Every structure is written in structure tokens, then in C-alpha cells.
Amino acid sequence: xxxxxxxxxxxxxxxxxxxxxxxxxxxxxxxxxxxxxxxxxxxxxxxxxxxxxxxxxxxxxxxxxxxxxxxxxxxxxxxxxxxxxxxxxxx
Numbered sequence: 001x002x003x004x005x006x007x008x009x010x011x012x013x014x015x016x017x018x019x020x021x022x023x024x025x026x027x028x029x030x031x032x033x034x035x036x037x038x039x040x041x042x043x044x045x046x047x048x049x050x051x052x053x054x055x056x057x058x059x060x061x062x063x064x065x066x067x068x069x070x071x072x073x074x075x076x077x078x079x080x081x082x083x084x085x086x087x088x089x090x091x
Contacts, residue, residue, distance in 0.1 A: 006053060014053020016078040017060075022048045024067040024074075036066035
């Protein structure tokens with residue numbers, strides 16, 4: 001199976017996700033958070049450093065639960081707002 005390369009935007013979003021999770025982790029250790037989320041420390045490290053820019057939804061949900069962060073607030077902190085299209089864009 002051939003994996004399609006991620007776009008620069010997807011890679012940037014993964015980096016923002018990692019930063020947001022690292023900030024939410026605060027002073028807790030990676031071992032503590034990974035254990036509470038049921039994932040390996042290496043997986044958490046890869047997500048936080050952007051090496052896994054598109055983690056599975058259930059992994060992100062588990063991390064949100066372990067960090068006591070809502071999925072909505074995490075999404076708000078990682079997604080860039082989409083500018084509405086105007087007629088000028090169509091021409």
C-alpha cells in the first residue's frame with residue numbers, strides 16, 4: 001500500500017497539535033500522560049514532536065481524556081480559521 005505524502009498544511013497542523021498537547025501536559029511527565037491515555041511513551045513523543053501529524057481519532061480522544069481537555073478546545077487550538085470565499089476568489 002502506497003501512502004500519499006502529507007501536504008505542508010497537514011504537517012503544520014500536526015505540529016500545532018503536538019504543541020497544544022505538550023502545553024496541556026504542563027508539568028506532568030510523558031510517562032504519566034501516556035499511561036493514563038493507554039498509549040506508549042514513544043507514540044506520545046512522536047505526536048508531540050509532529051512525527052505523527054495525523055494520529056488516530058481514538059488516540060487523540062484518549063489523550064484529551066488523560067489531560068482533561070475537551071476535543072473542541074483542542075481542535076480550536078490546532079485548526080487555522082478558514083477564510084470564507086468571496087466572489088473575487090472565483091475570478
